[in-house]
Each structure stands twice: as structure tokens, then as C-alpha cells.
Amino acid sequence: MVLVGGHSARSREVCTELGEKLGCEVEFFHAIDPEPEVRHVNDLIAFLRRETKSQVDCVVAVGGGSVIDVAKAAAALAPVTDKADDFFFGRRAIERRGIPLVALPTTAGTGAEITKNSVLIERASKIKQSIRSIHMIAGAAVCDAELTYCMxxxxxxxxxxxxxxxxxxxxxxxxxxxxxxxxxxxxxxxxxxxxxxxxxxxxxxxxxxxxxxxxxxxxxxxxxxxxxxxxxxxxxxxxxxxxxxxxxxxxxxxxxxxxxxxxxxxxxxxxxxxxxxxxxxxxxxxxxxxxxxxxxxxxxxxxxxxxxxxxxxxxxxxxxxxxxxxxxxxxxxxxxxxxxxxx
Ligand SMILES: [Fe+2]
Missing domain, CATH: 1.20.1090.10 (Dehydroquinate synthase-like - alpha domain)
Structure with missing residues (x-):
């Protein structure tokens, strides 16, 4: 399982606790900015493709909209590509579900945990738009207010x-x-x-x-x-x-x-x-x-x-x-x- 989290210590705590309770091998990925870019999806795809050699069964995103959006796109794309760019610019469409995703929002606002889109910025052009696909909707969303207490x-x-x-x-x-x-x-x-x-x-x-x-x-x-x-x-x-x-x-x-x-x-x-x-x-x-x-x-x-x-x-x-x-x-x-x- 790969846990994708924000930078807050609280998220790390939650990630560790989850891994222990589920009793499975857990890898962490944290490098995502508050306004996520296509390159962050590419970084997570690379990470997942490396880890996939030891079989990633599930991606768990614990964070705000930026973390969940990056995790959504990367989990869907990792099995088919190493770059999200073609999908961001609409040259390719996501045709099937990728790695199963669970979303745990730590903010109360974006709704990313139940939507089908991933809002990203492409740094060179400064274009901000969505990759959209029903195949990116999280398999499960856990909306627990306790995760927002330290926001x-x-x-x-x-x-x-x-x-x-x-x-x-x-x-x-x-x-x-x-x-x-x-x-x-x-x-x-x-x-x-x-x-x-x-x-x-x-x-x-x-x-x-x-x-x-x-x-x-x-x-x-x-x-x-x-x-x-x-x-x-x-x-x-x-x-x-x-x-x-x-x-x-x-x-x-x-x-x-x-x-x-x-x-x-x-x-x-x-x-x-x-x-x-x-x-x-x-x-x-x-x-x-x-x-x-x-x-x-x-x-x-x-x-x-x-x-x-x-x-x-x-x-x-x-x-x-x-x-x-x-x-x-x-x-x-x-x-x-x-x-x-x-x-
Ligand atoms: Fe919004």
C-alpha cells in the first residue's frame, strides 16, 4: 500500500497508525505542493511504478484537495503511463480504473474525495485545468471531522x-x-x-x-x-x-x-x-x-x-x-x- 500525505505531522501520524492497524507494508509519498502541478503527478507515478514491482494493492490519500487530486490522477495513470501530460492536455483519455484509491480529506472544502477530476497546473504554460474521468473517482472516501481538527x-x-x-x-x-x-x-x-x-x-x-x-x-x-x-x-x-x-x-x-x-x-x-x-x-x-x-x-x-x-x-x-x-x-x-x- 502507498500512503500519499500532506506535509503536516498529523497526516504522518494518521498514515503510520493506518499502516499498523492494517498490518501491511506501507510506503510513504509526501512531496506535493498546495497548488499541485502535472510534475507532481509524474513524480507519484514514477514512485508507484517503482513500488509496483513489489505490488501496490492500494493508494491511500490523506490530505487536502491537492494531495487527493494528485493521488487520484497518479493511481489511475500509473498502470498505463509514466507521464500525465497527454491526459492533462486532452490528447489521451483514461479508459479503465487503475490502482484502487481511498481518500481521507484533512480539510473541509474541496470535495476532491468524491469528484472525478484532478485539478492541476502545468508550470511552463501556467494553464490550470482538470484531468477528468469516472475511473479516477476514489473507491472509498472517509470523511471524518477529526482529521480536520488540527487544520x-x-x-x-x-x-x-x-x-x-x-x-x-x-x-x-x-x-x-x-x-x-x-x-x-x-x-x-x-x-x-x-x-x-x-x-x-x-x-x-x-x-x-x-x-x-x-x-x-x-x-x-x-x-x-x-x-x-x-x-x-x-x-x-x-x-x-x-x-x-x-x-x-x-x-x-x-x-x-x-x-x-x-x-x-x-x-x-x-x-x-x-x-x-x-x-x-x-x-x-x-x-x-x-x-x-x-x-x-x-x-x-x-x-x-x-x-x-x-x-x-x-x-x-x-x-x-x-x-x-x-x-x-x-x-x-x-x-x-x-x-x-x-x-
Ligand atoms: Fe473550488
Whole structure:
């Protein structure tokens, strides 16, 4: 068995304990950055192919979205290739399941433990996109809030705001159904109730449990309904400027909601009504801004150096499936005007 973990000592502890309890030979792989790149998948594939000589029966990923995403892609690809690049650029598709994967998330936010995609950056081009395949879905996901107890406050805020964004975008998605909307609503309510508490006191078990459950509801929703313009834009902006994914989503969320409502996305009013703001989108946006201030998240991306020279890249790489599911269509001019205001 190969355990893939983050850098936290806690993950190592969990990995060791798991290996002992399962009574099997365990190899560790830890070298993954918070914003994972294609090269990290290639490194893990090389590791797995070396270890496969002594038969890897299972890959267990213990960590945040980056760890799970890298493990997902590498476990699927290791039996067929030593490079993920062709799959990242869509030149090849994953045709069968690879090494069985178990995912244990240590953050409450990304939903990577149950989704079919692995979000990666290709360093040379700075392109951030997904390898997607149903064959990459983990065979089992263990969502235990106890694994999130030691998560630092800033990571709690970033991953939690990613989950909130995913919930809101899943609810408002063009591909949403009544079922996915009810899943998203469950998640949004829990996250809005518990995220400030989990941020203020990481040892608040009720809040950690609420965040874990909320994040899972949201993942069950967006894995079927897709997302929206926050995720469409956060990928190129984040990879270009080196902004962590959850942080980038948190910054963009209130701005994108304002843009969408200006362009007539009435579904946001339905959402505001359903979560107790009596249909007042302005109150929902104000609440999100209050969260961001409380978590020390900046109001826009200007501190990270966004300028007009970046606009062409963002425009070229924002037209993902997330963007296609935004509740209103955004023209190139809409996006350029939006970016102008973010600087
Ligand atoms: Fe996200």
C-alpha cells in the first residue's frame, strides 16, 4: 500500500497508525505542493511504478484537495503511463480504473474525495485545468471531522470559503436540478453557520463536524451540477498570480455575484430567499464580505498584482465547463470590464 500525505505531522501520524492497524507494508509519498502541478503527478507515478514491482494493492490519500487530486490522477495513470501530460492536455483519455484509491480529506472544502477530476497546473504554460474521468473517482472516501481538527485557521478559512463558493455556484448552475439544489442548500446553511466558529476555534468539534458535513453536501451537489464563473476565473487568475485556490474563490465570490445579479441572474434571489435573507441578494453579499474581512481575506486581487497585461491570458483560459454553467452568459467585454474593476 502507498500512503500519499500532506506535509503536516498529523497526516504522518494518521498514515503510520493506518499502516499498523492494517498490518501491511506501507510506503510513504509526501512531496506535493498546495497548488499541485502535472510534475507532481509524474513524480507519484514514477514512485508507484517503482513500488509496483513489489505490488501496490492500494493508494491511500490523506490530505487536502491537492494531495487527493494528485493521488487520484497518479493511481489511475500509473498502470498505463509514466507521464500525465497527454491526459492533462486532452490528447489521451483514461479508459479503465487503475490502482484502487481511498481518500481521507484533512480539510473541509474541496470535495476532491468524491469528484472525478484532478485539478492541476502545468508550470511552463501556467494553464490550470482538470484531468477528468469516472475511473479516477476514489473507491472509498472517509470523511471524518477529526482529521480536520488540527487544520490551521487560514486553511480553515480558505477551504471553507471554497466550499461556500462551490455550494453557491452549484445552486445557481445552469445544470442544477431540484436534487442538486437541495444538496447545495444543506451545505451552504451548514457552512454559513459553522465556518466562523471553526475559524475562531479550531477545537470546536461541533463546528468542525458541521463544516465536514456541509462540505460533503456541497461536493455531492457540484459533482453533478458543475460550478460557475468564480471557478472559471479563479483558475487562470490563481495560476497566473500564485493565489491559493480557496483564497482566490473567496475574493472573487462577492464580485461575481454582483456581476451576475446585474446581468439578470434571478436564481441568486431564490438562493438568498432560501437561506433566510428574504430574497435580498445585497444582504447575502454583505454577509460574504463580512466573512472575508473576519478571515483577513483581501477585497480584491490588486495586492497580488493583477494588471491589464494579464487580461488576455485570463480571457483565453476562463472558458471552462464551470464558466459554461454560470447562470448568465458572460461576454468577453463583460469579463474585461470585470477584470478592470478587480485591479
Ligand atoms: Fe473550488
Amino acid at each position: 490551521p485557521a487560514h486553511l480553515t478559512a480558505h477551504s471553507g470559503m471554497d466550499a461556500l463558493t462551490q455550494g453557491i455556484e452549484a445552486f445557481c448552475s445552469r445544470s442544477a436540478t431540484d436534487t442538486t439544489r437541495s444538496f447545495a442548500l444543506n451545505g451552504i446553511r451548514l457552512i454559513m453557520q459553522y465556518l466562523p466558529r471553526a475559524f475562531a476555534d479550531g477545537a470546536d468539534r461541533e463546528a468542525r463536524n458541521g463544516m465536514c458535513e456541509g462540505s460533503l453536501w456541497v461536493a455531492l451537489s457540484f459533482s453533478q451540477s458543475s460550478l460557475g464563473a468564480v471557478h472559471g476565473l479563479a483558475h487562470p487568475i490563481g495560476s497566473l498570480l500564485g493565489i491559493a485556490h480557496g483564497l482566490c474563490c473567496a475574493i472573487l465570490l462577492p464580485h461575481v455575484l454582483e456581476l451576475n445579479i446585474r446581468l439578470g441572474a434571478q436564481i441568486i434571489e431564490t438562493l438568498a430567499e432560501a437561506i433566510g435573507f428574504h430574497g435580498k441578494v445585497s444582504d447575502l453579499i454583505r454577509e460574504i464580505r463580512t466573512f472575508n474581512r473576519q478571515f483577513g481575506i483581501p477585497e480584491n486581487v490588486a495586492p497580488f498584482g493583477l494588471n491589464r497585461e494579464h487580461f488576455e491570458f485570463v480571457l483565453k483560459h476562463c472558458r471552462s465547463s464551470s464558466m459554461r454553467n454560470n447562470p448568465v452568459e458572460l461576454s468577453d467585454d463583460d469579463i474585461l470590464n470585470f477584470l478592470e474593476k478587480l485591479c
